[in-house]
Amino acid sequence: MNTVPPATLDAIIERSMPALTVGKRSCGRARNAARLFTAGVVMPSVMEKLEADGVAAFEKSFDGLYKNLEEKKSRLLERSPV
Secondary structure: OOOOOHHHHHHHHHHOOOOOOOOOOHHHHHHHHHHHHHOOOOHHHHHHHHHHHHHHHHHHHHHHHHHHHHHHHHHHHHHOOO
């Protein structure tokens, strides 16, 4: 099962350039983190928001799937002889 929206998956396939980046440009990360901090960006808050938004999006998707399955189950039970 894939929970990535089709448009997002298409964009990843079309535009991504996978590469091993762990450990590269570590001094750039520190500089960028300092710039974000100076600009007032609080990374723990950003991460909490991203996590909350991601969970909410997944819940919405799951609830839609569950509702769809329940509706199909009801239709099948209405048709089948017991």
